[in-house]
Amino acid sequence: MAKELTSREENYSQWYNDLVVKADLAENSAVRGCMVIKPYGYAIWEKMHDVLDRMFKQTGHQNAYFPLFIPKSFLSREAEHVEGFAKECAVVTHHRLMNDPNGEGVVVDPSAKLEEELIVRPTSETIIWNTYKNWITSWRDLPILVNQWANVVRWEMRTRLFLRTAEFLWQEGHTAHATAAEAIEEATKMVNVYADFARNYMAVPVIVGHKSESERFAGAIDTLCIEAMMQDGKALQAGTSHFLGQNFDKAFDVQFANKEGNLEYVWATSWGVSTRLMGALIMAHSDNNGLVLPPKLAPIHVVMVPIFKTEEEHNAIVAKMEEMKKEIEAKGYTVKIDDRDNLRPGFKFAEWELKGVPSRIAIGPRDLAAGTLELARRDTLTKETVEEAGIGEKIAALMDEIQENIYKKAFDFRESHTIKVDTWEEFKEKIEQGYFLLCHWDGTAETEAKIQEETKATIRCIPTDSFVVEEEGKCVYSGRPSSRRVVFAKAY
Amino acid sequence: MAKELTSREENYSQWYNDLVVKADLAENSAVRGCMVIKPYGYAIWEKMHDVLDRMFKQTGHQNAYFPLFIPKSFLSREAEHVEGFAKECAVVTHHRLMNDPNGEGVVVDPSAKLEEELIVRPTSETIIWNTYKNWITSWRDLPILVNQWANVVRWEMRTRLFLRTAEFLWQEGHTAHATAAEAIEEATKMVNVYADFARNYMAVPVIVGHKSESERFAGAIDTLCIEAMMQDGKALQAGTSHFLGQNFDKAFDVQFANKEGNLEYVWATSWGVSTRLMGALIMAHSDNNGLVLPPKLAPIHVVMVPIFKTEEEHNAIVAKMEEMKKEIEAKGYTVKIDDRDNLRPGFKFAEWELKGVPSRIAIGPRDLAAGTLELARRDTLTKETVEEAGIGEKIAALMDEIQENIYKKAFDFRESHTIKVDTWEEFKEKIEQGYFLLCHWDGTAETEAKIQEETKATIRCIPTDSFVVEEEGKCVYSGRPSSRRVVFAKAY
Numbered sequence: 001m002a003k004e005l006t007s008r009e010e011n012y013s014q015w016y017n018d019l020v021v022k023a024d025l026a027e028n029s030a031v032r033g034c035m036v037i038k039p040y041g042y043a044i045w046e047k048m049h050d051v052l053d054r055m056f057k058q059t060g061h062q063n064a065y066f067p068l069f070i071p072k073s074f075l076s077r078e079a080e081h082v083e084g085f086a087k088e089c090a091v092v093t094h095h096r097l098m099n100d101p102n103g104e105g106v107v108v109d110p111s112a113k114l115e116e117e118l119i120v121r122p123t124s125e126t127i128i129w130n131t132y133k134n135w136i137t138s139w140r141d142l143p144i145l146v147n148q149w150a151n152v153v154r155w156e157m158r159t160r161l162f163l164r165t166a167e168f169l170w171q172e173g174h175t176a177h178a179t180a181a182e183a184i185e186e187a188t189k190m191v192n193v194y195a196d197f198a199r200n201y202m203a204v205p206v207i208v209g210h211k212s213e214s215e216r217f218a219g220a221i222d223t224l225c226i227e228a229m230m231q232d233g234k235a236l237q238a239g240t241s242h243f244l245g246q247n248f249d250k251a252f253d254v255q256f257a258n259k260e261g262n263l264e265y266v267w268a269t270s271w272g273v274s275t276r277l278m279g280a281l282i283m284a285h286s287d288n289n290g291l292v293l294p295p296k297l298a299p300i301h302v303v304m305v306p307i308f309k310t311e312e313e314h315n316a317i318v319a320k321m322e323e324m325k326k327e328i329e330a331k332g333y334t335v336k337i338d339d340r341d342n343l344r345p346g347f348k349f350a351e352w353e354l355k356g357v358p359s360r361i362a363i364g365p366r367d368l369a370a371g372t373l374e375l376a377r378r379d380t381l382t383k384e385t386v387e388e389a390g391i392g393e394k395i396a397a398l399m400d401e402i403q404e405n406i407y408k409k410a411f412d413f414r415e416s417h418t419i420k421v422d423t424w425e426e427f428k429e430k431i432e433q434g435y436f437l438l439c440h441w442d443g444t445a446e447t448e449a450k451i452q453e454e455t456k457a458t459i460r461c462i463p464t465d466s467f468v469v470e471e472e473g474k475c476v477y478s479g480r481p482s483s484r485r486v487v488f489a490k491a492y
Numbered sequence: 493m494a495k496e497l498t499s500r501e502e503n504y505s506q507w508y509n510d511l512v513v514k515a516d517l518a519e520n521s522a523v524r525g526c527m528v529i530k531p532y533g534y535a536i537w538e539k540m541h542d543v544l545d546r547m548f549k550q551t552g553h554q555n556a557y558f559p560l561f562i563p564k565s566f567l568s569r570e571a572e573h574v575e576g577f578a579k580e581c582a583v584v585t586h587h588r589l590m591n592d593p594n595g596e597g598v599v600v601d602p603s604a605k606l607e608e609e610l611i612v613r614p615t616s617e618t619i620i621w622n623t624y625k626n627w628i629t630s631w632r633d634l635p636i637l638v639n640q641w642a643n644v645v646r647w648e649m650r651t652r653l654f655l656r657t658a659e660f661l662w663q664e665g666h667t668a669h670a671t672a673a674e675a676i677e678e679a680t681k682m683v684n685v686y687a688d689f690a691r692n693y694m695a696v697p698v699i700v701g702h703k704s705e706s707e708r709f710a711g712a713i714d715t716l717c718i719e720a721m722m723q724d725g726k727a728l729q730a731g732t733s734h735f736l737g738q739n740f741d742k743a744f745d746v747q748f749a750n751k752e753g754n755l756e757y758v759w760a761t762s763w764g765v766s767t768r769l770m771g772a773l774i775m776a777h778s779d780n781n782g783l784v785l786p787p788k789l790a791p792i793h794v795v796m797v798p799i800f801k802t803e804e805e806h807n808a809i810v811a812k813m814e815e816m817k818k819e820i821e822a823k824g825y826t827v828k829i830d831d832r833d834n835l836r837p838g839f840k841f842a843e844w845e846l847k848g849v850p851s852r853i854a855i856g857p858r859d860l861a862a863g864t865l866e867l868a869r870r871d872t873l874t875k876e877t878v879e880e881a882g883i884g885e886k887i888a889a890l891m892d893e894i895q896e897n898i899y900k901k902a903f904d905f906r907e908s909h910t911i912k913v914d915t916w917e918e919f920k921e922k923i924e925q926g927y928f929l930l931c932h933w934d935g936t937a938e939t940e941a942k943i944q945e946e947t948k949a950t951i952r953c954i955p956t957d958s959f960v961v962e963e964e965g966k967c968v969y970s971g972r973p974s975s976r977r978v979v980f981a982k983a984y
Contacts, residue, residue: 027623027626029558029559029619029623030559030563030566030619030622030623031559031561031562031563031610031619034559034560034561035559036556036557036558036559036623037556037557038556039554039555039556039638042554042555042556042557043554043555045557046555062531062534062535063531063534063535063538064528064529064530064531064534065528065529065534065537065661066521066528067521067522067523067526067527067528067659068526068612068643068645068659069523069526069582069659070523071522071523072589072597072598073597074522075589075598076596076597076598082598087588087589087590088587088588089587089588089589090561090584090587090610091584091585091586091587091588091589091600092582092583092584092585092612093583093584093585093586093600094583094585095580095581095582095583095647096579096580096581096583096647097564097567097579097581097583097611098579104568105564105565105568105574106564106567106568106574108583108585108609117600118523118582119589120560120584120612127521127522127523130522131519131521131522131528134519140834146531150643151560151642151643153560155587155588167559167560167561169557342632
């Protein structure tokens with residue numbers, strides 16, 4: 001190995017942290033809870049950004065940008081929202097530093113105190129609805145379908161790279177509609193966009209469903225989500241889409257004249273995914289050799305490593321590689337020739353495995369003479385000798401195969417770790433073993449809270465498109481009647 | 493006119509503000525000095541982003557992301573930098589709000605005071621060099637060629653949409669090199685990337701040059717810049733690229749082992765452009781009818797307005813437009829059919845003129861019968877009847893022509909407003925009339941300061957690729973000897 005990773009079996013949590021740092025994805029910064037996203041990690045995030053941005057535009061959305069700061073008083077306007085978001089946040093109180101009169105450096109200038117404190121946005125509903133107030137007067141102004149790519153800050157006490165950081169990058173869609181039905185349709189459409197992205201690009205199978213009332217976004221009437229299973233059997237909420245009803249537009253007094261000329265409040269949604277998706281991507285697929293990336297999000301698809309003894313061999317092999325690189329790139333894939341002169345091939349192999357490059361081509365003098373190459377794939381860690389002819393098409397086919405295989409592996413894992421449980425004893429046992437439990441629940445927040453207290457498991461969602469089991473049964477905890485199963489799991 | 497604009501002649505400054513707001517580019521927010529970038533304005537910024545990002549990648553750079561917050565002590569590390577940047581800034585002092593014990597709403601929790609205040613980044617040299625310290629050990633780690641797209645905050649007292657806002661969006665490149673020569677080459681390369689972008693995409697002619705010492709970036713050894721002329725003859729600094737020498741790496745102790753194994757400090761650059769480019773774009777080309785956009789940055793290239801009386805005519809015309817839209821889009825241009833049923837064609841014409849869409853197609857029943865259309869161009873406000881056949885190619889040719897014409901117009905304007913001036917009397921007279929003045933200067937900061945005091949004019953740059961005049965002469969102010977002319981102007 002290029003750099004030693006802790007194994008998953010030894011310490012899953014340490015394995016994750018090691019992987020993020022050693023694969024050059026991100027690292028902790030000098031600022032508590034804030035990460036540095038390194039170029040290789042950022043390149044993956046850029047790919048996610050580009051695909052999602054295209055999907056949002058295809059569904060009729062436009063991007064805009066709203067202020068980083070939110071006046072403190074805005075947060076109090078929506079009662080539940082302030083409870084959920086106004087607590088642990090970064091508060092700007094002053095707008096100037098001055099030279100320290102007692103010595104070196106700078107200190108806060110006490111005369112530059114803001115009249116009203118500003119909060120670094122933890123989410124932008126309040127500032128956006130305060131803006132929409134001026135954008136909306138008539139039904140002709142609706143719908144407003146706007147998305148923002150931005151950084152947000154939530155002062156988390158315990159942080160983990162990508163999964164929970166004080167500052168993170170995300171997108172937040174904020175839409176306004178004339179009818180409740182249209183807003184609900186929008187919220188549903190967007191959670192399905194997220195599911196499509198997770199399944200078909202991240203190769204992560206997800207369950208789409210509704211959150212229970214206690215797990216809803218602060219200020220929402222309904223929260224839809226996608227939930228993914230990590231390799232330790234824990235759930236990760238990878239995206240949410242909220243039907244906000246009229247809570248925010250009433251708080252900011254946003255009304256429109258309908259076709260009959262009467263004033264009505266609008267109906268709202270918001271929806272978001274964040275750099276947390278990076279955590280999901282890493283934990284869903286990677287192994288003890290490092291990162292495993294689905295080709296659709298990999299910054300580099302093929303790494304080429306020349307194997308040689310003489311300068312002459314080196315030059316001939318690299319020339320051949322340049323030729324093949326062009327052929328593969330013409331198919332739309334990215335190739336890197338690793339021609340570093342100070343590292344052995346085995347070291348390079350391990351390093352690119354660590355970084356999750358989906359495939360590797362090695363060529364030695366004998367391959368060159370025979371017109372062959374060694375083609376290795378990252379997902380299965382297998383390799384074979386293939387003819388060089390038609391390498392572009394071979395790589396294209398291999399990328400499709402890897403994309404599919406990674407998804408299938410994650411899907412099979414989730415299938416084998418999702419079970420119906422009907423007794424409280426079995427619940428307690430299986431939840432410790434890392435399963436998604438399909439259980440009857442009596443629908444009360446009390447039961448939900450007690451289950452969480454006793455086992456740390458929460459209701460991940462009431463599923464709508466996978467594991468939907470509508471049947472009469474009895475709550476696994478209280479024994480009271482229930483009409484469908486929900487998904488319980490421990491979660492990140 | 494759809495929405496009344498103040499004319500340039502009446503009040504240039506008000507014209508600009510009206511235009512930004514009425515063309516739906518941006519607006520002031522509820523947060524002092526922070527703007528909302530509206531979807532149409534953001535779409536232009538996205539185009540700028542995409543082109544620049546591609547240019548950065550083509551020149552070998554990668555993106556990354558560094559924290560929003562900078563520990564207060566970091567700003568004091570580089571002596572000049574703290575003078576330049578640590579003063580008017582947003583200071584985070586607390587990390588929690590709590591319910592107001594005396595009533596409604598929330599207040600800052602005094603128990604959640606940060607040990608060290610955090611500054612919302614005004615620029616990221618300090619946090620980045622503190623990070624690079626861990627990335628650089630050997631010459632093999634160099635160069636580091638990293639760029640960041642981010643928001644930054646500078647607590648400006650007097651703000652104007654896009655030109656000077658408390659929060660703005662920008663990119664900042666930060667590179668590390670083994671030699672001074674390589675860093676200087678990088679700083680030069682990047683200012684030329686900016687010049688290329690300004691000239692060939694924004695259609696804005698710019699002067700490339702060095703800043704005088706007093707106008708340098710705080711902490712730089714040399715600042716290169718691009719300077720553009722606005723329609724009032726004032727200059728706008730549109731981008732800067734700095735050779736930082738070893739100031740920041742010494743402040744953060746970043747050394748590398750060279751090939752001989754000896755420790756050396758690295759050599760640094762930083763370079764950036766911001767949403768200020770939007771201001772330059774608007775002010776360089778627009779007129780009293782509204783925005784004029786160069787096709788290469790226009791979100792919509794062609795707007796189509798149907799002109800009809802009957803439902804039947806309407807349907808036939810819109811069907812034809814849909815057909816033409818496909819043909820034009822196949823050439824890579826964006827088309828919008830404005831089929832709103834509550835507005836007259838004249839109103840629509842004015843609205844799309846205001847928004848700067850480069851060309852407009854109107855079709856009435858007679859055009860439809862004759863296979864013709866009315867094609868109007870925004871830059872010249874002219875229109876002609878053309879055959880519908882080959883519309884895709886016609887639009888493609890027209891877009892090239894408009895792009896070129898807009899550039900030429902701005903170029904000619906600058907040429908006619910740039911003059912050599914050799915006497916102080918003429919200097920004072922011409923600077924008031926809105927000229928770039930090519931003058932001899934004695935090279936001292938004193939003279940520069942006095943000229944600024946008396947006329948508000950500053951040295952925009954010591955040009956390196958336009959208006960380069962190397963000749964012996966006498967300083968326009970002090971009469972002392974000088975070996976080349978520099979550019980003086982009033983500036984935004």
